[in-house]
Each structure stands twice: as structure tokens, then as C-alpha cells.
Amino acid sequence: MNDRDRLTPINRRREYALRWVNDTVVGERFARWLGKVLVNLQLRLVKLRFEGNIPWTPLKRPLAEATVAIVSTAGIHLCSDTPFNLKTDASFRIIRRTDSNTDFCITHEHYDRRDAIRDPNLVFPLERLLELEKEGVIGRVADVHYGFGFTDDPRDLLAPGRKVGSLLAQAGVDLVVLVPA
Amino acid sequence: MGLLAREIEACGVTTVALANVKESAALVKAPRMLYLHWPFGHALGEPNNRDQQRTVLHDVFSMARAAPRPGLIVELPYQWKRQVYQPIDDWTGESQVFASALDRAAHAP
Secondary structure: OOHHHHEOOOOHHHHHHHHHHHHOHHHHHHHHHHHHHHHHHHHHHOOOOOOOOOOOOOOOOOHHHOEEEEEEOOOEEEOOOOOOOOOOOOOEEEEEOOOOHHHEEEOOOOOOOHHHHHOHHHOOOHHHHHHHHHOOOOOEEOOEEEEEOOOOOHHHHHHHHHHHHHHHHHOOOOEEEEEOO | OHHHHHHHHHOOOEEEEEEOOHHHHHHHOOOEEEEEOOOOOOOOOOOOOHHHHHHHHHHHHHHHHHOOOOOEEEEEOOOOOOOOOOOOOOOOOOOHHHHHHHHHHHOOO
């Protein structure tokens, strides 16, 4: 499968708009502004406030002994798996440490995915972590990692977030790197 | 992103979240965040730029070890394509760039 076939097609006008955002300075500024406004609005609309204590778990062991996992919200999943719903989807997909870049597809309509499918490390740095495991920088790359798609209501992410958290804890993961779209 | 970090951290796992929209990152108050003013879909850098990607991971590890309190957003000053990313010699300590960025974040009002 070539790179283009590993991207779930999105509306053509949207694809052009995203490329404009990615390829031009004006486009990027516009998208940043829009992103900021929309996220603020969204959090306000659903009255989700983050007050009180921020959860805190210090790193339990030295990095060279720690197990590291990735959680990405860039719409990455195995091509053999069910793609995300482009509009909104709070479910997650499992990616194993043994899966390789050519197994990955991207289903997301809010960013220009061309570079990410060329080098999935941009949004899912599995190869980089495996290298660092080999070099002894980190103890271990976890067996299982998680991919999320785009979710338009952040409240929908609370339950799956907690579920993934407990699965990671059960798997003995010490550190999670969260990568956005 | 920050929201997932909070849920995962609450389960007893250390998290470091990368962010590319600063204002939204500030709203969600994740345990540890690294902000990079880089294009969407490029959280780790450019395709096949291994040193750039490893620089970000080095800072992720530094953040996991060194963040002094929850809710800090450390703004990394990397200039996207306009700078050269050096290979990392010492993974056990923080880079100078990260140390000053952390210092700025920790002393921000």
C-alpha cells in the first residue's frame, strides 16, 4: 500500500484547506487562531472546568529501567483495524510494539496528514522509542500503545481515558508520552 | 490531549503531554506539558529528521524527571526548520535549552 492509500479520504475542499494551513504562513496563523477559539468555546460550552488538584504521579524508577508507552490523538490505527469516525470518535485502537510503520493508517480530518503518514514517528514515535530501548536509554517499550481519533466533545474522552489509564497501569507502564495531532 | 493525560496520571502512571496550541494547553491543566510552536501533525518534528525527533523525546524524559510541580507548561524555544538539531550525547541529564525553559516556566507569574 502506498502512503496515499493509508490515509482515510476526507472531503476534497477540506483537504485543500488543510494543505493551505500546512504549506503557508497565513494558513498556519489562521488555523492556530481558529484552534484556540474553538477549543475555548468547546470547553466553555460543555462547562468542563479543570479546577482543584491536578493528578500527579512522580516517575517511579530511573528512565533506564522504566517502561514507556505512547498515546496519540492523531487518528493513527492499524489499517487492519476499524477506522475512526471522522466527525467524532472517542474510542481507541491498540497498536503493538511489533507493528511497523507500513501497518499504520491515519483517519483524521483536522490536520494535513501527508508528512505523518510518510514518517509516523511525527505523531507516533514508536521507532524512536525502540531505538532508545536498544541503546539502553529507556528500560522497555511497552507491548501495547493507544491511538485515538478526533473527538468533538471532550467529556466523551473521560471514560476511555480512565480505561486506557488503568490498562497502562496494569501493564506496568511507568511513563506515557502523549502526542497530539 | 491534556484531558487524557490527567485521566492516565490519575491511574498512577507518569505522563508528559506534547502540545501545539498553547492557550488550550493552559486551559486543561495537564500534569506535565511541553509546548512546541510547530505545525499541526508534526509534534515530533520533520519527517525523517531523527535528531530533531530525539531532541523532543529527550526533553519529554527530562520533563518526566525534573518537573517540580503539577500543571507546568514548558515552552521549548526550538525554531522548527531554522535550526540544526544536534545528536544527544548524554541522555541522563537535561539539555541546557530544556533547563532554561523549565526555569522560565517555574518562575512565570
